[in-house]
């Protein structure tokens with residue numbers, strides 16, 4: 001019993017509730033709860049309460065709180081020689097201030113301090129008082145405090161699109177003039193570009209990695225390690241599929257800042273976890289891109305979702321293009337069976353929730369399936385080419401005429417617009433020279449501007465449509481090129497297949513729906 005000690009204690013109960021407390025939502029922190037807990041404690045220990053000091057709505061990060069100051073005043077006047085709080089953080093959240101209070105101020109004023117739920121008692125009568133728990137809590141508060149402060153300032157910077165990571169992504173360096181900005185590392189950027197090109201050529205991660213390794217291209221680990229000089233080839237010379245995948249999927253390369261991908265579990269545990277992509281902090285166009293957006297998103301389409309499980313697995317022509325027609329999830333291709341050298345497709349949704357029977361197997365002999373699909377694709381291509389010929393014959397004269405007319409009109413418009421602008425200049429000067437009145441000027445100006453507006457609009461319209469036509473045409477030319485190449489090949493390459501097929505839906509009843517990248521009913 002505390003009360004049985006010889007000294008007579010006059011207790012100051014201190015209660016604080018902060019508006020911005022993390023635990024403000026907790027009922028246990030409420031004024032009433034703190035008060036009843038502390039009064040109970042005082043009663044159980046036969047202590048005499050001098051007064052209760054309550055700061056409601058004051059932050060613990062500074063000591064400028066009215067009732068806290070009243071408490072200090074009473075301590076200095078000798079009215080209070082014991083302070084009790086629920087826990088140490090009630091006293092303050094600023095560890096330096098709190099530490100000073102407990103380690104210096106209270107002892108100097110012969111005040112005994114108790115934090116009930118933290119089991120802290122700076123009992124002055126007991127010289128063996130173990131301050132270990134107190135230290136532990138102080139350290140903890142300190143770490144929490146600092147980690148919170150660092151975290152929130154990091155977050156703020158990340159939200160501004162400032163680079164705050166440690167190691168820069170492969171292909172970039174920290175700007176020597178601004179450590180929160182990234183600049184291209186030309187040597188590494190060339191490798192990044194090459195990896196994207198290789199992927200577009202249809203090479204698998206594994207093959208890309210192998211080729212780079214064989215050529216002795218320095219790996220990201222090779223650049224970042226200080227040891228690479230001594231045993232570079234041994235430890236850091238080898239490219240891995242995962243590195244290739246990480247590079248190909250990194251949005252940093254299109255100039256967007258992607259941060260907060262990983263975070264520490266908390267300030268106590270060093271362990272780092274991967275964050276959910278929805279928690280990434282992304283700011284667009286913060287640095288120079290290495291890869292243009294079109295290439296990047298094209299590559300994303302080609303990245304099979306189930307790669308990585310087995311790096312050396314067979315590279316199937318249709319990998320990543322197969323979808324379940326019934327449930328919409330991906331269909332993957334299983335490894336080849338040893339006994340009959342066959343491999344089968346399976347709906348991922350079925351495989352994951354086999355017991356719940358959320359979908360059905362969608363099992364097909366892959367090699368057969370591939371044959372069927374290539375055959376249908378061939379037919380689709382042939383019919384597209386035929387239609388294209390017919391369409392071209394019909395439309396050619398028409399579009400040529402049309403195009404000629406459009407270009408002519410555009411020329412006239414450009415001329416007109418220039419004329420109107422010149423006239424505007426003239427009347428303005430006339431006004432300045434008082435050749436025409438303000439009124440006359442306004443009237444003509446409004447008329448000219450209205451005219452200009454109309455012409456400008458028509459110009460934009462025409463220009464856009466001409467550009468659209470050009471784009472459409474070059475796109476179609478490319479498709480025709482792909483199709484001709486595909487039709488001439490005995491075994492099509494994965495690159496061609498990806499350029500021609502968007503997705504393939506496979507139904508349990510063996511129906512197949514091929515969605516091609518070209519519009520096959522566009523006549």
Ligand SMILES: [Zn+2]
Pocket residue numbers: 324325326327328329347348349350359360362
């Ligand atoms: Zn399914």
